[in-house]
Amino acid sequence: MAKVHLWASLRRFADGQEVVEVDAATVGQMLDALEKAHPGLGPAIKAGLSVAVDGEVIANSRSAPVKPDSEVYLLQRLKGG
């Protein structure tokens, strides 16, 4: 299962866990599974997140693939000037 790293101030919404394991084939499935397992993460996910999958920053694509051994980091939704 993919390992999803939560930033510190999100961990209180996931029973204090720093890393949550998720069974998902895409970024969208991963986010849906996260919210289902830890509803407290819902507002953060709805507010908009970017993710990094195996080092590749995915700004806003729910269809981007996630592999069973992927390392995923949640990031604040990135904007630019």
Add this chain to the structure above:
Amino acid sequence: MARDDVKTGYKYVGTRPNRPDGLDKVTGRARYGADFSLPGMLHAAVVRSPHAHARIVKIDASKALALDGVKAVVTRADLPTGLTGEDLNLQDNTLAGEKALYDGHSVAAVAATSQLLAQDAARLIEVTYEVLPHVTDVDAAMAPGAPVIRPGVADYSVPEGMHGNVARYMEFGHGDVEAGFAAADIVREHTYKTEATHQGYIEPHAAVGQMGEDGRGEMWVCTQGHWYIRRMSAAVLGIEAANLRVTPSEIGGGFGGKTTIFMEPLTLALSKKAGGRPVKLVMSRSEVLRATGPTASASMDVKLGMKKDGTITAGQVYFRMQGGAFPGMSPIGEALPCAFACYDIAALKHEAVEVIANRPKAAAYRAPGSPMAAFAVESLVDEMCRELGLDPIEVRLKNGAKNGSKSSYGPVYNVIGLQETLEAAKAHPNYAIPLGKNQGRGVASGFWFNHGGETSVSLAIGEDGTATVMIGTPDIGGSRASIGLMVAETLGIPYEDVRVNVVETGALGVNEPTHGSRATFASGKAAVLAAGQAIKEMCKRAAAEWEIDAEAVEWKDGAAHPAGPNAGKFPPMTIGEIGSKMGGSGGPISGHHEVTAEGVGASFGTHVVDVEVDPETGRTTILRYLVVQDAGTAIHPAYVEGQYQGGAAQGIGWALNEEYVYGADGRLQNPVFLDYRIPVASDLPMIDTVIVEVPNPGHPYGVRGVGETGITPPLPAVASAIAGATGARIRSLPCSPPKVLAAIKALKG
């Protein structure tokens, strides 16, 4: 794609042809926002709050409406109710609701038959206010007793017990920070501050809007992103986005400040009340400074541990940022990951709060958050280098991020060019020039993520063998030229045979704005792939003519060729021949690509600045300035250099002079360029540039966005150079002459 797939040996990419918009701009033919007019057009003016925080008791527009020629007045009562979230924030900022939240907040708008009449009418609109306590400073807004300006503003992330003006909280990190500090030879901690600065684009906001009786509207507007303008304006006015068509003008700068709306929907609201007549609204410079988004102001604590050999053992930051009276506008989510992005440090802790205050709704500004974070972290790195007698570039080479480094914000860097920029800066002649009396040198590195985003591009082959490309990202920094070069390279036709047009919202799928340094990357990538689609079709047409399989045709040098001896012997069929016959060979030939572009390459740069400080006045003169930055591949090197120089110039202004000055009454004291001091040409030397090219594997030509990183290093680099020249460290920007002089005098006791 793999690094090996990045193409080299280009014919057009990397050349410096004339800019396609150059003649229009120097002859005045280019049409900017305020240049657009329609028959029967009305002119608008806005009534703005003179108070930083006040309840709106009553608005009486009767005297204004009695004037001959005044056609409409709108207030918040004319806008729909029931909006939530950011849509409500946008509506609240477009026209104040129950309260005016900052000096300059729009309260009402009027349309009349002339600009002067509209301004006279605005003065006749009587607004009764109940003035409320205000707060404008980021630290003061968190202090006990500070007025809570919007109760309930905190989102899910804010822990209980924080001040009522805290809207957002964030924390992340890795490693054992305390152990890292214990392993250091010196540990230093300071607080750094930056004031809000404005993007300072030359062209003020301008729009013409027309709302028909059928509920369908049209807008011509100066913007970085017309699909954003469409979506936001439609939300504020309660109409379907599909009923609004938005056409962008040429744009005289944006730097992030034109990725959102401020007054644009007012043109449509006024037009609707004025019977469908078009309405033009052009902001004055004073209105731009008072009521359009500057960047956030920041107060930042930084702690670093360093060994005597320069190894950084641990880092910790706590940032406080205010982005005006609306939540979600301060860039803490960007500033924190940028803080240590240039370094590979074993233990880091990041923490930040967003605070609201009685200031205008902040907007993005070139690498939002990164310049402030760099000022704090890079200044302290420089202070510790000076204390330990270490070379600042060597320390950055020792601790700097490399390919495969785990970034400070989590993911592992793929292919990056920070080390190459440091080596190039170290080897540059500027770094070896001896310094004289009252002179100092500063070094800093900077980072920006870059962005891909929603992108839709179409391309059509002409009957004469030319190509027309339709993009949705307004051209601010030369993207028409760079996209034209990439399409020319891909099609194998001269650059002059490619025309790139920025088209309106009805012509393409949704495009994000030109922001995040994405236009040349994302629209360019989509254009290359659209060209590839057209090539495939042209090969198919040639194959049909030759009566061979399409797979037996290849494209090179602007023509279809048989792919090898088994395909048959046919003379090449040029794009002109295929184009001239396409009506009879199956119809028009085009290509299209739409994508949420990913694969951006992270951007790094290193700057070196030499200054001289006048000890009598505290005035700083920039003697020489060097920008070294990784462009991936420089498609049009002159434009890349321009981005480097422009970013540096804005960063130097932020470092030396620019700041929002609020009085005790909460009113902005310097809303004109005479008092808000941006650098002009005579303030700066020619800025030297070095383009490093470490191709981005995520782009067909290796492009990395180059627009934003350049503004990041100047803040700490200039402050560090001043410290070198005077011995005085300025930890609160700007390093204005009075502040530098006071610091020099304080040193002398």
